[in-house]
Amino acid sequence: MAKHQAPTMKDVAREAGVALGTVSRVINGITVGDEYKKKVEAAIKKLNYQVNTYARGLKTSQTKTLTLIIPSLALPFYANFAYEIEQQTYQHGRKLILCCSNGIPEKEIDYISLASQSKTDGIIALTYSDISNQVPEDIPLIVFDRHFENRSVPRIASDNFAGGFLAIEKLLEFGCTHPIFIGYHSDFPGEADKRFEGFQAACKKFELKPTFLYESDDNDSYETLYNFIVSHQDKDTHTLDFDGIFANTDLEACAAVRILDDLNYSVPADVQIIGFDGTKKFLPIDEYIVSTIVQPLPALAKKCVEMILNAENEPLPTLTLLPVTYEYGGTTIK
Amino acid sequence: MAKHQAPTMKDVAREAGVALGTVSRVINGITVGDEYKKKVEAAIKKLNYQVNTYARGLKTSQTKTLTLIIPSLALPFYANFAYEIEQQTYQHGRKLILCCSNGIPEKEIDYISLASQSKTDGIIALTYSDISNQVPEDIPLIVFDRHFENRSVPRIASDNFAGGFLAIEKLLEFGCTHPIFIGYHSDFPGEADKRFEGFQAACKKFELKPTFLYESDDNDSYETLYNFIVSHQDKDTHTLDFDGIFANTDLEACAAVRILDDLNYSVPADVQIIGFDGTKKFLPIDEYIVSTIVQPLPALAKKCVEMILNAENEPLPTLTLLPVTYEYGGTTIK
DNA sequence: AGAAAGATATGAAACGTTTCACGAAACATA
DNA sequence: TATGTTTCGTGAAACGTTTCATATCTTTCT
Numbered sequence: 001m002a003k004h005q006a007p008t009m010k011d012v013a014r015e016a017g018v019a020l021g022t023v024s025r026v027i028n029g030i031t032v033g034d035e036y037k038k039k040v041e042a043a044i045k046k047l048n049y050q051v052n053t054y055a056r057g058l059k060t061s062q063t064k065t066l067t068l069i070i071p072s073l074a075l076p077f078y079a080n081f082a083y084e085i086e087q088q089t090y091q092h093g094r095k096l097i098l099c100c101s102n103g104i105p106e107k108e109i110d111y112i113s114l115a116s117q118s119k120t121d122g123i124i125a126l127t128y129s130d131i132s133n134q135v136p137e138d139i140p141l142i143v144f145d146r147h148f149e150n151r152s153v154p155r156i157a158s159d160n161f162a163g164g165f166l167a168i169e170k171l172l173e174f175g176c177t178h179p180i181f182i183g184y185h186s187d188f189p190g191e192a193d194k195r196f197e198g199f200q201a202a203c204k205k206f207e208l209k210p211t212f213l214y215e216s217d218d219n220d221s222y223e224t225l226y227n228f229i230v231s232h233q234d235k236d237t238h239t240l241d242f243d244g245i246f247a248n249t250d251l252e253a254c255a256a257v258r259i260l261d262d263l264n265y266s267v268p269a270d271v272q273i274i275g276f277d278g279t280k281k282f283l284p285i286d287e288y289i290v291s292t293i294v295q296p297l298p299a300l301a302k303k304c305v306e307m308i309l310n311a312e313n314e315p316l317p318t319l320t321l322l323p324v325t326y327e328y329g330g331t332t333i334k
Numbered sequence: 335m336a337k338h339q340a341p342t343m344k345d346v347a348r349e350a351g352v353a354l355g356t357v358s359r360v361i362n363g364i365t366v367g368d369e370y371k372k373k374v375e376a377a378i379k380k381l382n383y384q385v386n387t388y389a390r391g392l393k394t395s396q397t398k399t400l401t402l403i404i405p406s407l408a409l410p411f412y413a414n415f416a417y418e419i420e421q422q423t424y425q426h427g428r429k430l431i432l433c434c435s436n437g438i439p440e441k442e443i444d445y446i447s448l449a450s451q452s453k454t455d456g457i458i459a460l461t462y463s464d465i466s467n468q469v470p471e472d473i474p475l476i477v478f479d480r481h482f483e484n485r486s487v488p489r490i491a492s493d494n495f496a497g498g499f500l501a502i503e504k505l506l507e508f509g510c511t512h513p514i515f516i517g518y519h520s521d522f523p524g525e526a527d528k529r530f531e532g533f534q535a536a537c538k539k540f541e542l543k544p545t546f547l548y549e550s551d552d553n554d555s556y557e558t559l560y561n562f563i564v565s566h567q568d569k570d571t572h573t574l575d576f577d578g579i580f581a582n583t584d585l586e587a588c589a590a591v592r593i594l595d596d597l598n599y600s601v602p603a604d605v606q607i608i609g610f611d612g613t614k615k616f617l618p619i620d621e622y623i624v625s626t627i628v629q630p631l632p633a634l635a636k637k638c639v640e641m642i643l644n645a646e647n648e649p650l651p652t653l654t655l656l657p658v659t660y661e662y663g664g665t666t667i668k
Numbered sequence: 669a670g671a672a673a674g675a676t677a678t679g680a681a682a683c684g685t686t687t688c689a690c691g692a693a694a695c696a697t698a
Numbered sequence: 699t700a701t702g703t704t705t706c707g708t709g710a711a712a713c714g715t716t717t718c719a720t721a722t723c724t725t726t727c728t
Contacts, residue, residue, distance in 0.1 A: 098402075098431075287588060390716075
C-alpha cells in the first residue's frame with residue numbers, strides 16, 4: 001500500500017475545479033466569489049487539507065514562530081515567564097520555540113544561530129551574555145530582565161528600582177524603624193540589581209542607616225545569612241538591631257523567615273519581611289507565601305510578545321519598565 | 335539602502351565557482367573533492383551563509399522539530415519535564431516547540447493540528463484527553479504519564495505502582511507498623527493513580543489494614559487533610575493510630591509535615607513520611623525537602639526523545655516504565 | 669593502449685506555497 | 699451599441715533547498 005500523501009493545494013484545486021491561486025485566496029481570506037469559495041471549502045474539508053507551514057514559510061519568510069531563550073525552567077520565575085510567553089504566543093497565532101541555555105554563552109549563541117536559520121519572527125532573550133550583536137538585523141530582539149553594556153538593545157523588565165523603594169516605604173508605613181536589605185547578586189547584569197539601588201535611594205530619602213547583606217552568589221547562602229543575622233543580635237537582651245527585612249527575592253525572604261524562626265524571633269511581630277517576585281502567584285506551595293513585591297509576569301509577557309510582533313511597524317523602544325505592586329502575604333502586619 | 339538579503343546556496347555556489355549541487359553536498363557532509371570543499375567552505379564563511387530551514391523542510395519534510403504538549407509549567411514537575419525534554423531535543427540537534435494547553439481538550443487538539451501543519455518530527459504529549467486519534471499516522475506520538483482507554487498508543491511513565499509499593503516497604507523497614515496513604519487524584523487517567531494501587535498491593539502482601547485518604551481534587555485540601563489526621567488521633571493520649579505516611583506527591587507530603595507540626599507531632603519521631611516525585615531534585619527550595627520516591631525525570635525525557643526519533647526504525651513500544659528510587663530527605667529515620 | 673568501471677561535479681526538476689501580470693466577464697456610462 | 703472601468707479567476711514564476719540523471723574525469727585491468 002502506498003504511503004498516504006498529504007493533500008496539497010493542487011489537489012484541492014483539482015477537486016474543486018478551480019485554479020491554484022483561487023485556493024490560495026480562499027485560504028488567506030482574500031475576496032473570492034461565493035460559489036468558488038464554497039467549492040474550495042468543500043474540497044478542503046473533503047480532502048482534509050492542511051497548509052504546509054514550511055512551503056508557506058519559504059515563500060513568505062514569515063514563520064509564525066517566536067523564540068524564547070532562557071537559562072532553564074528550574075526557577076519558578078523562569079518557568080512562569082516561559083509559560084506566560086507561550087500563552088501570549090498562542091494567542092497571537094504563533095508557535096513558541098523554547099531554548100534552555102543553562103546560561104552558557106556558547107549555547108546562547110548557538111540558539112540564536114538556529115533561530116536565525118529558522119527565520120524566526122522574533123527572539124525574546126533572558127541571557128547571561130549580551131547576544132544582541134549575534135542576532136541578524138531583520139529579526140526583532142527583546143532582552144528581558146537584563147541590562148547589558150550596549151544600551152541600544154531593546155529591553156523590558158519590571159521596575160525593580162521602584163520596587164526596592166516601595167518595599168522600604170511599606171516597611172516604614174507598617175511601623176518599622178530600621179529596615180535592612182538582604183540578598184545575593186550574580187555577576188551578570190540582571191535588572192534585579194536595581195532593587196538594591198531602590199533600597200539605597202529609600203534609605204537616603206528617609207534618612208536611614210543603610211544596613212545590608214549583599215554579596216555575590218554563595219555556596220551556602222543559608223549559613224551566610226544566618227551568621228549575618230546573628231551578628232546583628234544582642235545576645236543578652238535577645239534583641240535585633242533591625243525590625244524589617246527587604247529580601248531581594250521571595251526565596252531569600254523565606255530563608256530569612258526560617259532563620260528567624262530558628263532563632264526564636266517572631267515574624268511579623270519582631271521583624272517584618274517583604275520579598276520580591278510575587279512567587280506565590282505562580283508557585284502553588286503554601287510554604288512559599290510571604291509579603292512581596294509582585295512582578296507583573298503576565299503583563300510583562302504580553303508586552304514582550306506584542307512589542308516583538310509590532311516591531312516592523314514601530315521600532316522597539318530601548319527600555320520598557322512595568323510597574324510592580326505590593327502584596328500582603330503574612331510576613332508583615334498587613 | 336536596499337534591504338540586506340540573506341545569502342543563498344546559489345550565492346555561495348557563484349562565490350566559490352562551483353555548482354549548486356556541490357554546495358549542497360558540502361553542507362550535508364557528502365563526499366566532495368578536497369579543493370572543492372575548501373572553496374565552498376571559504377565562500378560560506380565569507381558570505382556568512384546559513385541554511386534556510388524552511389526551504390530544507392519543504393524539500394525533505396524533515397523539520398528537525400519536536401513538539402511538547404503539556405498543561406502548563408506551573409507545577410515544578412511539569413516545568414522540569416519540559417526542561418529535560420528541551421535538553422534532550424537540543425542534544426539531538428532538534429528544536430522544541432512548547433505548547434501549554436492548560437489541560438483544555440480543544441487547545442490540545444488545536445496544538446496537534448498546528449504541529450501537524452508544521453510537519454513536526456514527533457509529539458510528546460502530557461494531555462488530559464486522549465488525542466491519539468487526532469495525530470496523523472506519519473507523526474510519531476508518545477504519551478507521557480497518562481493511560482487512556484485506547485491502550486495501543488505508545489506511552490511512557492515511571493513505574494508508579496512499584497513506587498507505591500516501595501514506599502510502604504521502606505516505611506516498614508524503618509519500623510513503621512501502620513503506614514497510611516494520603517492523596518488527591520484528578521479525574522483524568524494519570525499514571526499517578528498507580529501509586530495508590532501499589533500501596534494497596536503492599537497492604538495486601540504485608541497484611542496491613544489499608545487506611546487512606548484518597549479523594550478527588552479538593553478546593554481546600556489542607557483542611558481536608560487536617561480533618562483526616564485529627565480524626566485519627568486519640569485526643570486524650572495525644573496519640574495517632576498510624577505511624578507512617580505515604581503521600582501521593584511531595585507537595586502533599588509537605589502539607590502533612592506542616593499539619594503534624596501544627597498538631598505538635600514530631601516528624602520523623604512520631605510519624606515518618608515519604609512523598610513522591612523527587613521534587614527536591616529540581617526545585618531548589620529548602621522547605622520542599624522530604625523523603626521521597628524519585629521519578630527519573632532526566633531518564634524519562636531521554637527515553638521519550640530517543641524513542642520518538644527512532645520511531646521509523648523501530649515501532650514504538652506500547653508501554654515503557656522506568657524504575658523509581660527511594661531517597662532520604664529528613665522525614666524518615668534514614 | 670584501449671576499454672570498462674568507478675568517482676564525483678553538474679544543473680535541472682521538484683517540494684507546496686504566494687504573488688502577480690494577464691485576461692475574461694460584468695457592469696456602468698454615454 | 700460601443701467604450702471604459704471594475705472585479706475577480708487563472709496559471710506561471712519564484713522562494714531556497716535536495717536529489718537525480720547526466721557528463722566528465724580518473725583509475726584499473728587486460
